[in-house]
Amino acid sequence: MRILDPHIHMTSRTTDDYEAMYAVGVRAVVEPAFWLGQPRSGVDSFRDYFDSLLGWERFRAAQFGIRHHATIALNPKEANDPRCREVLDLLPRYLAKDGVVAVGEVGYDAMTPAEDEVFAHQLALAREAGLPVLVHTPHRDKQAGTRRTLDVVRESGIDPGMVLVDHLNETTVAAVRDAGAWAGFSIYPDTKMDERRMVALLQEHGTERMIVDSAADWGRSDPLKTWRTGTAMLEAGFTEDDVDQVLWRNPVALFAQSGNLVLDPVPGFVPGDLPAPAEFAGSSVLRGVRA
Amino acid sequence: MPTTSSRPTTGPTRTSTGGPAATDPWLADALAEVRRDPRAAERVLPLVGRHVGRDPLRPDVDPAGTVHGTVDDAARASVVVALAAVEPAPVLAAHLATLYRDGDAVERRGVLRGLDALTGSATGPLPGEVVAVGRDVAGDALRANDTALVAAAVGPFAAAHLDQHTWRHAVLKLVFQGTSLDAVAGLDDRADAELARMAADLAAERRAAGRAVPADLHRIGAPPA
Numbered sequence: 225m226r227i228l229d230p231h232i233h234m235t236s237r238t239t240d241d242y243e244a245m246y247a248v249g250v251r252a253v254v255e256p257a258f259w260l261g262q263p264r265s266g267v268d269s270f271r272d273y274f275d276s277l278l279g280w281e282r283f284r285a286a287q288f289g290i291r292h293h294a295t296i297a298l299n300p301k302e303a304n305d306p307r308c309r310e311v312l313d314l315l316p317r318y319l320a321k322d323g324v325v326a327v328g329e330v331g332y333d334a335m336t337p338a339e340d341e342v343f344a345h346q347l348a349l350a351r352e353a354g355l356p357v358l359v360h361t362p363h364r365d366k367q368a369g370t371r372r373t374l375d376v377v378r379e380s381g382i383d384p385g386m387v388l389v390d391h392l393n394e395t396t397v398a399a400v401r402d403a404g405a406w407a408g409f410s411i412y413p414d415t416k417m418d419e420r421r422m423v424a425l426l427q428e429h430g431t432e433r434m435i436v437d438s439a440a441d442w443g444r445s446d447p448l449k450t451w452r453t454g455t456a457m458l459e460a461g462f463t464e465d466d467v468d469q470v471l472w473r474n475p476v477a478l479f480a481q482s483g484n485l486v487l488d489p490v491p492g493f494v495p496g497d498l499p500a501p502a503e504f505a506g507s508s509v510l511r512g513v514r515a
Numbered sequence: 516m517p518t519t520s521s522r523p524t525t526g527p528t529r530t531s532t533g534g535p536a537a538t539d540p541w542l543a544d545a546l547a548e549v550r551r552d553p554r555a556a557e558r559v560l561p562l563v564g565r566h567v568g569r570d571p572l573r574p575d576v577d578p579a580g581t582v583h584g585t586v587d588d589a590a591r592a593s594v595v596v597a598l599a600a601v602e603p604a605p606v607l608a609a610h611l612a613t614l615y616r617d618g619d620a621v622e623r624r625g626v627l628r629g630l631d632a633l634t635g636s637a638t639g640p641l642p643g644e645v646v647a648v649g650r651d652v653a654g655d656a657l658r659a660n661d662t663a664l665v666a667a668a669v670g671p672f673a674a675a676h677l678d679q680h681t682w683r684h685a686v687l688k689l690v691f692q693g694t695s696l697d698a699v700a701g702l703d704d705r706a707d708a709e710l711a712r713m714a715a716d717l718a719a720e721r722r723a724a725g726r727a728v729p730a731d732l733h734r735i736g737a738p739p740a
Binding site: 263265301302304333334336363364365367368393394414421 | 691713725
């Protein structure tokens with residue numbers, strides 16, 4: 225099984241996770257910019273966060289044989305905080321950088337006028353930068369939020385084939401597929417979606433334009449949920465090729481539109497060996513004395 | 516204003532006027548100091564828990580103190596009330612914004628529950644500057660993931676001053692985080708058809724997922740299964 229996890233917040237995960245992910249077939253990840261679990265107090269906090277997504281985290285993943293990419297945006301929740309709005313001025317510079325495969329996470333949290341403005345603005349930035357968009361759908365009032373998301377996407381004029389609408393469930397999948405966008409599902413230990421329900425959705429809707437991610441972060445989550453879903457698909461009678469389409473070819477096709485997706489094996493990486501004694505800005509993932 | 520009357524008086528389900536804090540000599544001194552020199556609030560607010568304790572106000576129904584608050588919440592609220600007694604509205608508004616911004620989660624709760632206390636007090640409507648700051652800090656708290664902080668932002672101030680859209684999302688957020696809607700002041704007065712629609716959609720989403728439907732959703736209008 226080869227896997228691209230298209231939504232995982234590796235900044236919040238350990239090197240053990242990277243090793244376990246490699247062992248089950250994860251070879252590439254996309255890490256969307258989001259919030260910290262509590263509010264940031266200003267723009268500089270975003271600057272350092274974006275830099276770490278494109279710098280240290282990309283380096284760290286490569287030490288474990290995994291290609292790391294990022295999506296950059298002002299997230300919906302912090303779009304409501306006036307201290308953070310100036311981040312929008314930073315975005316064009318970051319969206320041009322290597323390793324950025326989409327604008328995201330954008331979309332709605334509480335569906336406020338501020339979120340409307342910031343979402344529409346970032347869809348326009350995505351068009352200018354020629355990047356796909358990763359859209360978060362809200363926890364609260366999800367059906368209404370998903371409908372409004374699709375309206376805003378349509379009004380922006382962006383090609384729906386450039387848009388991944390994530391965190392979908394039984395009640396929101398059809399509208400997203402009808403709109404021609406990619407349908408994303410975050411498989412959680414409970415809440416958003418689980419493997420069993422995901423298999424049922426794939427049986428009902430097929431494997432085209434369907435994308436599965438772990439959305440693992442600092443909350444209760446599991447970075448191996450992509451693999452577990454693949455395993456559940458095989459047990460339910462899907463073929464290896466079906467699994468490969470959902471866990472690899474679909475996300476690859478979406479993010480390759482950025483021109484920034486790198487999928488070659490990490491040079492010099494040998495599975496099972498200790499990470500190379502390489503350094504990033506004077507720091508390595510190794511601990512203790514180096515031989 | 517005597518200390519005893521500066522306690523939050525926000526209704527029987529929100530905050531107690533009794534409890535260990537009410538007679539705490541340290542708090543009485545601290546409130547007197549804040550009235551003499553409001554800048555003392557910066558020093559007092561973080562120290563409250565270690566002096567008055569952190570027990571829930573209604574341990575029988577709310578052992579964690581999330582829904583109805585804690586002894587230190589009430590004590591911090593009384594600091595806010597003391598500030599309001601001596602600071603003119605624009606100064607108070609700026610001061611509360613600073614205390615919230617620089618505060619950790621418990622100090623932020625104190626500011627929010629202090630706004631509740633002021634909303635429920637007999638001194639007349641809150642000045643516009645204070646309401647504006649209150650809306651900002653309540654909005655910030657409602658974006659948080661700390662359940663006690665969110666629950667502190669749905670009291671009488673929220674009932675009186677949050678716009679209907681923000682208020683509905685706050686109510687739904689409590690359901691998501693599993694906090695009893697007993698935390699919401701004025702629930703029956705403000706609940707409307709749109710909130711019932713949102714509750715019904717969420718109930719349908721949970722049923723489609725084969726998951727349990729929280730009982731509080733029916734309280735705000737989701738039809739029974």
